[in-house]
Amino acid sequence: MRSLLDQLFHGNLCPDEKVVPNDPHYRQASRKTSETVEAWRKRHSEEEFDELEKLLDLYGQTHGMELASSFAYGFRLGAGIMVEVLTGKDELAR
The missing domain is CATH 1.20.5 (Single alpha-helices involved in coiled-coils or other helix-helix interfaces)
Structure with missing residues (x-):
């Protein structure tokens, strides 16, 4: 495995792409958001x-x-x- 400095230099560290909240309610909230946006699409x-x-x-x-x-x-x-x-x-x- 490459060192963190090597990964950083080569642009392979992308924390914003790797972070997924640990909150147990995150997936439920994310799913509800998607469902709500889809409902908006259908109604408007x-x-x-x-x-x-x-x-x-x-x-x-x-x-x-x-x-x-x-x-x-x-x-x-x-x-x-x-x-x-x-x-x-x-x-x-x-």
């Missing part, structure tokens, strides 16, 4: 459904940005904790 005109899809796309974009920011913050926080643990100097991580 093509134009109305296109508007909904555009809204969902915008939400997906903003949510992706939030996830990326959360990931970066969590990574920095974890690295800061490791710096404090390894150096014993609390003020380094600020």
Whole structure:
């Protein structure tokens, strides 16, 4: 198996593609979302459904940005904790 640095260098680390929530309600919520979107498709005109899809796309974009920011913050926080643990100097991580 390749090292993490090697995988990162070659673009093989894609955390956003690998993460699946462990919450037991995730699959149920995901299925209900798909069913609800399909019900919208059947009940509304093509134009109305296109508007909904555009809204969902915008939400997906903003949510992706939030996830990326959360990931970066969590990574920095974890690295800061490791710096404090390894150096014993609390003020380094600020």
